[in-house]
Amino acid sequence: MIKVVEWKNNSVVMIDQRILPVRETYRVYRTYRGVAQAIRDMVVRGAPAIGVACAMGIALGALKIRARDFETFKRRFDEVTDLLASTRPTAVNLFWAIERMKGVVERNKRLDVRDIQKRLVEEAKRIHAEDVETNRRIGRHGSRLLKNRSTILTHCNAGALATAGYGTALGVVRGAVERGKKIKVFADETRPFLQGARLTTWELKRDGIDVTLITDNMAGYMMKKGLIDAVVVGADRIASNGDTANKIGTYTVAVLARTHRIPFYVAAPTSTIDMNIRCGDDIPIEERDPAEVTHVCGKRIAPTGIGVMNPAFDVTPARLLSAIITEKGVVRPPFARNLKKLFKNGRR
Amino acid sequence: MIKVVEWKNNSVVMIDQRILPVRETYRVYRTYRGVAQAIRDMVVRGAPAIGVACAMGIALGALKIRARDFETFKRRFDEVTDLLASTRPTAVNLFWAIERMKGVVERNKRLDVRDIQKRLVEEAKRIHAEDVETNRRIGRHGSRLLKNRSTILTHCNAGALATAGYGTALGVVRGAVERGKKIKVFADETRPFLQGARLTTWELKRDGIDVTLITDNMAGYMMKKGLIDAVVVGADRIASNGDTANKIGTYTVAVLARTHRIPFYVAAPTSTIDMNIRCGDDIPIEERDPAEVTHVCGKRIAPTGIGVMNPAFDVTPARLLSAIITEKGVVRPPFARNLKKLFKNGRR
Numbered sequence: 001m002i003k004v005v006e007w008k009n010n011s012v013v014m015i016d017q018r019i020l021p022v023r024e025t026y027r028v029y030r031t032y033r034g035v036a037q038a039i040r041d042m043v044v045r046g047a048p049a050i051g052v053a054c055a056m057g058i059a060l061g062a063l064k065i066r067a068r069d070f071e072t073f074k075r076r077f078d079e080v081t082d083l084l085a086s087t088r089p090t091a092v093n094l095f096w097a098i099e100r101m102k103g104v105v106e107r108n109k110r111l112d113v114r115d116i117q118k119r120l121v122e123e124a125k126r127i128h129a130e131d132v133e134t135n136r137r138i139g140r141h142g143s144r145l146l147k148n149r150s151t152i153l154t155h156c157n158a159g160a161l162a163t164a165g166y167g168t169a170l171g172v173v174r175g176a177v178e179r180g181k182k183i184k185v186f187a188d189e190t191r192p193f194l195q196g197a198r199l200t201t202w203e204l205k206r207d208g209i210d211v212t213l214i215t216d217n218m219a220g221y222m223m224k225k226g227l228i229d230a231v232v233v234g235a236d237r238i239a240s241n242g243d244t245a246n247k248i249g250t251y252t253v254a255v256l257a258r259t260h261r262i263p264f265y266v267a268a269p270t271s272t273i274d275m276n277i278r279c280g281d282d283i284p285i286e287e288r289d290p291a292e293v294t295h296v297c298g299k300r301i302a303p304t305g306i307g308v309m310n311p312a313f314d315v316t317p318a319r320l321l322s323a324i325i326t327e328k329g330v331v332r333p334p335f336a337r338n339l340k341k342l343f344k345n346g347r348r
Numbered sequence: 349m350i351k352v353v354e355w356k357n358n359s360v361v362m363i364d365q366r367i368l369p370v371r372e373t374y375r376v377y378r379t380y381r382g383v384a385q386a387i388r389d390m391v392v393r394g395a396p397a398i399g400v401a402c403a404m405g406i407a408l409g410a411l412k413i414r415a416r417d418f419e420t421f422k423r424r425f426d427e428v429t430d431l432l433a434s435t436r437p438t439a440v441n442l443f444w445a446i447e448r449m450k451g452v453v454e455r456n457k458r459l460d461v462r463d464i465q466k467r468l469v470e471e472a473k474r475i476h477a478e479d480v481e482t483n484r485r486i487g488r489h490g491s492r493l494l495k496n497r498s499t500i501l502t503h504c505n506a507g508a509l510a511t512a513g514y515g516t517a518l519g520v521v522r523g524a525v526e527r528g529k530k531i532k533v534f535a536d537e538t539r540p541f542l543q544g545a546r547l548t549t550w551e552l553k554r555d556g557i558d559v560t561l562i563t564d565n566m567a568g569y570m571m572k573k574g575l576i577d578a579v580v581v582g583a584d585r586i587a588s589n590g591d592t593a594n595k596i597g598t599y600t601v602a603v604l605a606r607t608h609r610i611p612f613y614v615a616a617p618t619s620t621i622d623m624n625i626r627c628g629d630d631i632p633i634e635e636r637d638p639a640e641v642t643h644v645c646g647k648r649i650a651p652t653g654i655g656v657m658n659p660a661f662d663v664t665p666a667r668l669l670s671a672i673i674t675e676k677g678v679v680r681p682p683f684a685r686n687l688k689k690l691f692k693n694g695r696r
Contacts, residue, residue: 021651155565189641189649191539191563197642197650205654212655215539215641217503217564217597221662224599249565251572252604259603293537293563294545296644301537302545303369306553307560314569 001165002203005044005053007125010063012056014044017161017195021202032061032080039087039094042193046162047236047272048135051093052128054084058101059124062117073113077105089284090245090313092237092274097127131164134269137327138168139175142232142267145323145330146176150229151184153219156247157195158234158267159203168267169232170204172325177209184210186228188219190247192292192310216249223260231257232325235268242318242335243280244268248311254320263322270326275343280315288312349480349513350551353392353401355473358411360404362392365509365543369550380409380428387435387442390541394510395584395620396483399441400476402432406449407472410465421461425453437632438593438661440585440622445475479512482617485675486516487523490580490615493671493678494524498577499532501567504595505543506582506615507551516615517580518552520673525557532558534576536567538595540640540658564597571608579605580673583616590666590683591628592616596659602668611670618674623691628663636660 003026006013012029018041019025027043029035035057038044044053061080067073081098088094104123108116146152152173156162159170166174176183185204190196197213204211214222222228231253237245244250244266257264277283290308294300302308324331328345331338351374354361360377366389367373375391377383383405386392392401409428415421429446436442452471456464494500500521504510507518514522524531533552538544545561552559562570570576579601585593592598592614605612625631638656642648650656672679676693679686 022648188565189539191537191565194649201654202651205651210655212657213641213650214657215564215596217536217539217600218657218659218662220600220603221596221659222657224662248563248569252565252568252600255568255607256600256603259607293561297647297649299645299647300370301542301645302561303550303553306549307558309560309562309566309570311566311569314566314572 002160004049004161004164005056005128007056007121007128012053012060014038014053016043017045017199018042020198029060031064032057033083035060036083036087039084045195046157047091047093047234048131048163048168048269049161050088050091051097051271052131052164054094055097055101055124055127057084058098059121062120065113067113070109070113073116074105088286090236090286093271096271100127128164131269132166134327135163135166135168135171138267138269138325139166139171141330142172142265142325143175143179143181145263145265145325146172146181146183146230148181151186151227153186153188153222153228153231153253154200155188155196155233155250155253156190157199159200161199161203162234168234168269170200172232172265172267173209174207184212186212186214186222188216188249188253189213190249191216195247219253220256223256223262228262231262231264232267235266235272236313237283238266238268238273238324239277239279239283240275240336240339241279242321242324242333242339244316244318244321245280245283245285245313246316248314251314251316254316258320264320265323265325266321267325270328270342273339275339280317283315285314286312350508352397352509352512353404353476355404355469355476358408360401360408362386362401364391365393365547366390368546377408379412380405380431383408384431384435387432393543394505395439395441395582396479396511396516396617397509398436398439399445399619400479400512402442403445403449403472403475405432406446407469410468413461415461418457418461421464422453436634438584438634441619444619448475476512479617480514482675483511483514483516483519486615486617486673487514487519489678490520490613490673491523491527491529493611493613493673494520494529494531494578496529499534499575501534501536501570501576501579501601502548503536503544503581503598503601504538505547507548509547509551510582516582516617518548520580520613520615521557522555532560534560534562534570536564536597536601537561538597539564543595567601568604571604571610576610579610579612580615583614583620584661585631586614586616586621586672587625587627587631588623588684588687589627590669590672590681590687592664592666592669593628593631593633593661594664596662599662599664602664606668612668613671613673614669615673618676618690621687623687628665631663633662634660
C-alpha cells in the first residue's frame with residue numbers, strides 16, 4: 001500500500017504529491033507549522049488525507065508544547081489548531097479532524113499534560129487507521145453499483161493518495177475489482193493541478209487496473225460515444241441536502257452525466273458530510289494562486305498581464321447525484337432526508 | 349495586424365503558433381513539403397488559416413514544377429495536392445482550398461505552364477485577402493448578437509491566429525468592440541494544445557480586450573455563477589444539417605450553455621460549411637499523438653504505460669446551436685433548410 005501520510009518516530013512522513021509521478025519522494029515533518037504548510041502547498045491533498053495529516057500535525061504540535069498546567073497547554077494547543085484550520089477552507093475533513101483532536105483534550109483535561117499528549121498521538125493514529133477501514137467499507141458498498149465489464153469516469157484523484165490508503169472513488173473501483181469485476185477507468189487529467197494525469201493514473205497502473213488518460217474537455221466526447229457507463233468521484237464537503245463540493249470540473253462532469261443519462265456517484269466517508277450546513281451555497285470555495293493556471297511544471301503557458309481565475313472546487317447540486325456511497329451504506333435521493341437518517345443511525 | 353501566413357518572395361512565412369506566447373518566431377517555408385509538415389505539426393492551425401496555408405503551399409509546389417506540357421505539370425501538381433490533403437482530416441477549409449486551386453488549373457489548362465503557375469500564386473494570395481474580408485463581415489454580422497457590457501466565453505482560438513487575420517469567433521468580439529460595445533472574454537485554456545491559454549489571451553491582450561483565462565473544467569462553474577452571457581466559438585467543419593466539428597471540448601461547452609440557457613454561437617466562413625455531408629457522423633475526427641496529452645511544454649505529466657486518447661475535435665449537434673454566423677449573414681435554425689438557402693443565394 002502507498003504510504004500517503006505516516007506517523008514515524010514523532011514525525012509525520014508524507015509522499016510529495018506535487019512531484020508524482022516523475023519522482024517518488026517522501027518528506028519528513030517535525031513541526032506542526034511544517035505540516036500546515038504541506039497542506040497549504042498540496043504536498044498532501046484529498047479531503048480524507050488532509051484530515052489525517054491535520055490530526056497528525058496537531059499531535060506533533062501538542063507533543064512540542066512545554067506546559068505543566070492545563071491552561072497553558074490549552075492556550076498553546078489552540079494556536080496549533082488555529083493555524084491548521086487556516087490552511088484550506090473547503091475540505092470539511094480538516095475541521096472534523098480538529099474537532100476530534102479537541103475532543104480528546106476536552107475529555108482528558110484532568111490528566112497530566114504528558115498523558116493528554118500521548119492520547120492525542122493515539123487519536124491521530126486512530127484517525128489514520130479508521131480511514132483505511134472506512135475506505136474499504138466504501139469500496140464494498142460501492143462495488144455493488146458497478147457492473148462487470150463497465151467503464152468508469154473519474155475526476156481528480158479520490159484514490160489511495162487522497163486518503164490514508166485504498167481511496168474513496170478509487171476504493172469503489174478497487175472494491176469491484178477485488179470482487180472479480182472487470183473495470184476500466186477513464187481519468188480526467190484535472191487541470192490545473194493535474195491530479196488525474198499524475199496521481200490517478202499512477203496509482204491505478206501500480207494496481208494493474210486498466211486506466212486511460214483524457215483531458216478534462218474530452219469527457220463529453222467520451223460520453224457521447226457511449227464509452228462511459230458510470231461516473232464515480234470523491235468529495236471535499238457534502239452539505240446536509242447532498243450538494244457536493246469537489247475538485248473544480250466535477251460540476252461539469254455531473255451535467256454531462258445527466259445529459260447522457262449516466263449514473264453519477266459520489267464516494268465519501270461520513271466525515272466529509274457537513275450536517276451543519278443547509279446547502280452548497282454555504283460551502284466556502286477556495287481561490288488558489290493564478291500561477292497554477294498560467295504555469296505547468298514551472299513553465300509559463302500564458303502571457304503576463306491577463307485576468308486569471310482559479311477556483312479550486314465547484315458545487316454539484318444534489319439533484320445531479322445518483323447516490324452517495326459512504327462507509328455506512330449507499331445513500332439515495334432524497335438526500336436531505338436520507339442523510340439525516342444515516343447520522344441518526346449512529347456510526348458503525 | 350498579426351501576420352499569420354504570408355506570401356513573401358516565393359516563400360511562405362508563418363508565425364510559429366506552437367511556441368507562442370513565450371516567443372514570437374516566424375518560419376520561412378520554401379517547399380510545399382515544408383508547408384505540409386507545418387500544417388501537420390500545427391505551426392499553423394485553425395480551419396481558415398489552414399486553408400490559406402494550404403493554398404500557398406500548393407502555389408509553392410506548383411512554382412517548383414519543371415514541365416513543358418500540361419500533362420506532366422498536372423501529374424506533379426496532383427502529387428502536391430495529394431500530400432497537402434493528407435495533412436489533417438477534419439478542417440474542411442483544407443479541401444476547399446485544394447478544390448479552388450485545382451479549379452484554377454482546370455480553367456487554365458490551355459495556358460503555358462508558367463502562366464498557370466502565376467495564376468495559382470494569384471489565387472493563393474486572393475484566398476488570403478478574401479479571408480480577412482470574410483472575417484470582417486462575420487464580425488459585422490455577429491457583433492449585433494452581442495449585448496453591450498456582456499461577457500463571452502470562447503473555446504480554443506478562433507481568432508486572428510486561426511485565420512488570415514481578424515478572426516471568426518474573436519472577429520465577432522472585435523466587431524462588437526469596434527462598434528463601441530464593452531465586451532469581456534473568458535478564454536478556456538483548451539488542452540491539450542493550449543490554444544486558449546497561449547493564443548487567444550495573447551492576441552486579445554495585444555488588442556486591449558479584457559480577457560480572463562480559465563481551465564477548461566471551470567466553464568461550468570462560471571456559467572453557474574452567472575458570469576457568462578454568451579458563447580462564441582469557431583468551427584473546423586459544419587455539416588449541411590448544422591452539426592459542427594470544432595476543437596475537442598466544444599461539445600461540452602455547448603451542453604453547459606444549453607443547461608444554463610446561454611446562447612451558443614458558431615462563427616465560421618461559408619468555406620467551413622461542407623454541404624456534401626449529411627450530418628456530423630460523417631465528419632472524420634483526427635486522433636493526434638498521445639504525447640500531446642502526456643506532456644506539457646515538453647515535460648512529462650503522466651506515467652508511462654497507461655492508455656491515452658487524444659481526439660482533436662468533437663461534434664456539437666445542430667440542436668445545441670443558437671446560430672451560425674457567416675460572412676453572408678446569421679443563420680438560425682432550422683439549419684438544414686437555412687444553410688441550403690444561404691448557398692442558393694450564391695456568394696456575396
